[in-house]
Amino acid sequence: MTRISAAESQVMEAVWGKGPLAADEIVAEVGAPQSWGEATVKTLINRLLKKKALISERSEGRTRYRALVTREDYVQGESQGLLDRLFGGELAPLVAHYAKHRTLSSDEVARLKRLIAKFDDGD
The missing domain is CATH 1.10.287 (Helix Hairpins)
Known part of the structure; x- marks a missing residue:
């Protein structure tokens, strides 16, 4: 799995928690709590699309973003990486x-x- 940064994980948590979301919904969910503007959140969404962690889909006339990586797979990869890097696995x-x-x-x-x-x- 491609590495997801801490900032990108905020976007992923929103999508995992609330299902497919439009960009403005993601901005509302993670932008304000992190003091991020719309451009920052959209940059994170685009990075996640390139990493194939998110996919965009048209639904009800809007583009919505859905996770391609499960939270379970993400947590497994991150925790295994931590074990490997710091504690020899x-x-x-x-x-x-x-x-x-x-x-x-x-x-x-x-x-x-x-x-x-x-x-x-x-x-």
């Missing part, structure tokens, strides 16, 4: 890093234990 050092540098709540510890138990059971 291994999950245990990532968890150890977070456990060392931030306090885990008892709920988080319990959830991690349940997850490990689930994998130990072969699920």
Whole structure:
């Protein structure tokens, strides 16, 4: 999958969350919260079209943009990239890093234990 920048991911989140959107709807959704103008948002849309993360379709007399990349695939690619770049592709050092540098709540510890138990059971 082609790399989606942090700014581009804001556009993708809007499309993933609300379905096919027209450019003005995307501008309204992400422009104001990010203090981006219409031209900036349209530039991001065009980049995502070139990367084949979005596709444009005519619907009800308007051009709407639909995601070609699922959020699940995006998250999988980004998280695997993080693991590969920073932790040699291994999950245990990532968890150890977070456990060392931030306090885990008892709920988080319990959830991690349940997850490990689930994998130990072969699920």
